Amino acid sequence: MTSSTQSNQETIQAPCPECEAPVAFSRSPLYGEITECAACECELEVTNRSPIRLELAPEVEEDWGE
Amino acid sequence: MRIAMLYTRLRVEERLLIDAFDETGVDIDLIDTRSLVLDPADPGRWNEYDAVLDRSLSLTASLTIGRVLESFGVRVINPTSATAICSDKLRTTLALERAGIATPGVRVALDQESALDAVEAIGYPAVLKPTIGSWGRLVARLNDRDGAEAVIEHRAVLGSAQQGVYYVQEHIEKPDRDIRVFVVNHEPVAAIVRTSEHWVTNTARGATAANFELNSEAADLAIRSSRAVGADLVAVDLLECPERGLLVNELNHSMEFRNSVETTGVDIPGIVARRVIAINDSPTPSCAGRSR
Structure with a gap:
């Protein structure tokens, strides 16, 4: 897992735990929010809000769906 | 509220x-x-x-x-x-x-052999789906008997008990x-x-x-x-x-x-x-x- 930096009010980002590329948020993310790393396309989950911490999102399970 | x-x-x-x-x-x-x-x-x-x-x-x-x-x-x-x-x-x-x-026609079977019968009853191509699942996962189009036998056997050997319900849908x-x-x-x-x-x-x-x-x-x-x-x-x-x-x-x-x-x-x-x-x-x- 990796933690965030917030250099100014406009930049909210944290490094991707997989490739370490910065993952930026347009607004403060919520706990449990899912995002994708633009660099490696990994699905990531926000597991802490302050500082922002990202972990690999859980794998899709058999009974998941819509 | x-x-x-x-x-x-x-x-x-x-x-x-x-x-x-x-x-x-x-x-x-x-x-x-x-x-x-x-x-x-x-x-x-x-x-x-x-x-x-x-x-x-x-x-x-x-x-x-x-x-x-x-x-x-x-x-x-x-x-x-x-x-x-x-x-x-x-x-x-x-x-x-x-x-x-x-709704499309469906046959349901619970055994490999009867699953093949179900597919044959629907006719080719037929669609085999898990009864529970989403996003198109594990949905298979069976174009002929060879393909049907292979997919059904894979389901039986590799799948969970839930995959033992063969839901065959008209294509x-x-x-x-x-x-x-x-x-x-x-x-x-x-x-x-x-x-x-x-x-x-x-x-x-x-x-x-x-x-x-x-x-x-x-x-x-x-x-x-x-x-x-x-x-x-x-x-x-x-x-x-x-x-x-x-x-x-x-x-x-x-x-x-x-x-x-x-x-x-x-x-x-x-x-x-x-x-x-x-x-x-x-x-x-x-x-x-x-x-x-």
């Missing part, structure tokens, strides 16, 4: 719903299903909620939590009765058939698209067509979405389907059969709409939020069909 939203992951859809509730001025409590410990003997804080919107990705979690909450008298959206039907393709077929709603020679109608409180609110060069037209499998102008046939089928399963919210998937017209293929109780808001110009999360807020003004829907 107090509303809770159950979730597994806060995806784009859940974030849009949170924003939609914010716009109504109604606060919602976000509840990660992974964090819950439920006491069947004690409702605790649950009775403080006027409604609980279920956005869990996990069917197991939806049904488990929903049944406990409903036992406390909490209004869950969708009701677990609707979720149980929509999430299970066989139960969906039964509900549609009992309600007289046009519909549809155009390279299907239609999805979003239904809220038994009213169609938006519709899209999902187009793909692949025969599976799920957007999760790469299909593209475009607006669909609802006609009376599609709207009528969507409304009747929603009523047949007693859903507050449901996405009804329709196939265009060249011979039989529109057929209801599947129902989705926890609909995804991220690709449909801009496409249709309809504020689907806003409509859903307002429906949840108004839930106490209407009775819990019941299934119109006789399959329960």
